[in-house]
Amino acid sequence: MTTRIPRIPPSQITPSEVYFGRRAFLASALAAGTTAALGRAHAAVVPARAGAPLAYSYDAAESVGALVHAPDQNETPNTWHQITNYNNYYEFGTSKTDPAEYAGRLQTRPWSITVAGEAERTGTFALEDFLKPYALEERIYRFRCVEAWSMVIPWVGIPLATMLKHFRPTSRAKYVAFESVYRPSQMRGQRVPILQWPYREGLRIDEAINPLAFMVVGLYGRVLPNQNGAPLRLIVPWKYGFKGIKAIVRIAFTETQPPTTWNQARPNYYGFYANVNPDVPTPSWSQRTEVRIGNPFFHQRQATLMFNGYGKEVAYLYRGMNLRKYF
Amino acid sequence: MTTSAPPVKRPFLGLSVERRYRLIYKPVVFLAALAPLAWMVCGLFGWLGCSDGVDPVKFLELRCGKTALNFIMLTLMVTPVRELAKLPHLIRLRRMLGLFAFFYVLLHFTVYAVLDLDLNWRMVGADIVKRPYITVGFSALLLLIPLAVTSSNRMMRRLGRRWSRLHRLIYLIAALGVWHFYWEEKIDERTPLKYAAVLAVLLGYRVARNARVRRWLAGRMDALRRRTQRKRALACDTQRSP
Known part of the structure; x- marks a missing residue:
């Protein structure tokens, strides 16, 4: 296993360095190639300021288990600087650096x-009340963008299943639909009709309650920065990054498959399922390999794994399905 | 490209046009044309506060491609500008601009093949064959090679009239380049469309200026004028008759 720390200016190293300094055992876990999902909070208090430390207590004994596999691949988490300065978040502009520049607004x-929808408990909740019932966890996941680049990211959040069960979905709930905030005055990209705003995403209910699906409120133990989807975003690590809808304001349980933004924009490129799959290329580019952000200049590509390496946890969801058709 | 305008002889630092270009304009343009490369290199090493960002390979790849397109557009601008602004000697800069376009196209391909695809020729080959936008871009690169090779004075003399016919390939190359850019874009096609608009103006100028097209247009306009006159006369006639 190659563990190469990406070369970055000293001024930008601090958060992750401090972070890993505090938790030395984590480094050893990484070196072993299997990384535990960590952390449990006993009171999820989310402070308002992006980048401020999250108040959650860490308890290794309650960690969920090994979630990052593939010990043959470079699994060093990306730096705070990389994760927060290379984002696809078209609500703030189509360049990778636009979100870091404009999301502060x-x-x-x-x-x-x-x-809303097919659940016993529905209604509108303030974010603080919405998050109060849950403990925060930390999970280090691979993140694979449909553009064939990837990162390894330590998220902080709540398992989606835990959150959804709280609203007691009925038997008619076959899908979960998510919707982002629509605020063109604060999100300059929404003034351009590149995509149909607001951004929409969705999951099949069995996908949504898979233990890997994660609702994120933090990054590197801190409050999620706006460019990464604050205050609440979805992470589905076995799917392409665009499934991870950001700045969520609406969650609806539905009987039918909800429309999803990229799928509507280019149905032959982006499917509803969008599972990471090296065998199904996107028409304009291959999905066989990926560029791990922060890798050295030469040999920066690595093989893309089926379901982004999470096949053991999620393959059962798609048994018997033609994944070329349902891409 | 010979125009009837006589060589301008305004004194500038007491230098002839020939020496002005050799000693001042050409070196300045040469250095300016290297500026995009210097900027990319600075960003790579973090010099002068520049940065190529979190994914420098992709940054270099896209930046080189865009710079190449910019130089193709600049090359195509020489003719309209020298004709409209009456600066016939501007032609002396055109070869350098064209060669810089070729330089940045080569750099673009090199970054793609060596840094992005790790010199995996099987992947490069598969891309060129399977991905139409790469096929288009690669064709533009191939077509540029004969133009670069025949850019010397000696080759110009040797090819004579065939030289200008061969170098009209640049119109096709420019179109392929913009097409490649347009196709590569995931969803936001605004920038490629801007390039397409500029190219349309530059090519449109050449069509409009073409003697045969002008003669044909003049003929059409004449016919139109005659027809409307005839109609108007006819209308007058029918109005007069009860």
Whole structure:
């Protein structure tokens, strides 16, 4: 296993370095190639300022288990600087650096989330109340963009299943639909009709309650920065990054498959399932390999793994399905 | 490209046009044309506060491609500008601009093949064959080679009239380049469309200026004028008759 720390200016190293300094055992876990998903909070208190430390207590004994596999691949987490300065978030512009530059204008407090559809508990909740019932966990996941680049990211959040069960979906709930905030005055990209705003995403209910699906509020133990989807975003590590909808304001349980933004924009490129699959190319480019951000200049490509390496946890969801058709 | 305008002889630092170009304009343009490369290299090493960002390979790849397109457009601008602004000697810069376009196209391909695809020729080959936008871009690169090779004075003399016919390939190359850019874009096609608009103006100028096209247009306009006159006369006649 190659563990090469990416070369970055000293001024930008601090957060991740401090972070890993505090938790030396984590480094050894990484070196072993299997990384535990960590952390449990006993009171999820989310402070308002992006980048501020999250108040969650860490307890290794309650860690969920090994979630990052593939010990043959470079699994050094990307730096805070990389994760927060290379984003696809078209609500703020189509360049990778636009989100870091313009996302600060989005007001993430106060924030409310509406739960609707086929569930017993529905309504509109303030973010603080919405998050109160849950403990925060930390999980280090591979992140694979459909553009064939990838990162390894330590998220902080709540398992989606835990959150969804809280609203007691009925038997008619076959899908979960998510919707982003629509605020053209604060999100300059939304003034351009590149995509159909607001951004929409969705999962089949069995995908949504898979233990890997994760609702994120933090990064590197800190409050999620706006460019990464604050205050609340979805992470589905076995799917392409665009499934991870950001700045969520609405969650609805539906009987039918909900429309999803990229799929509507280019149905032959982006499917509803969008599972990471090296065998199914996107018409304009191959998905066989990926560029791990932060790798050295030469030999920067590595093989892309089926389901982004999470096949053991998720392959059962697609048994018997033609994944070329349902890409 | 010979125009009837006589060589301008305004004194500038007491230098003739020939020496002005050799001693001042050409070196300045040469250095300016290297500026995009210098900027990319600075960013790579973090010099002068520049940065190529979190994914420098992709940055270099896209930046080289865009710079190449910019130089192709600049090359195509020489003729309209020298004709419209009456600066016939501007032609002396055209070869350098064209060669820089070729230089940045080569750099673009090198970054793609060596740094992005790790010199994996099987992948490069598969891309060129399977991905239409790469096929288009690669064709533009191939077509540029004969133009670069025949850019010397000696080759110009040797090819004579065939030289200008061969170098009209640049119109096709420019179109392929813009097409490649347009196709590569994931969803936001605004920038490629801007390039397409500029190219349309530059090519449109050449079509409009073409003697045969002008003669044909003049003929059409004449016919139109005559027809409307006839109609108007006819209308007058019918109005007069009860």
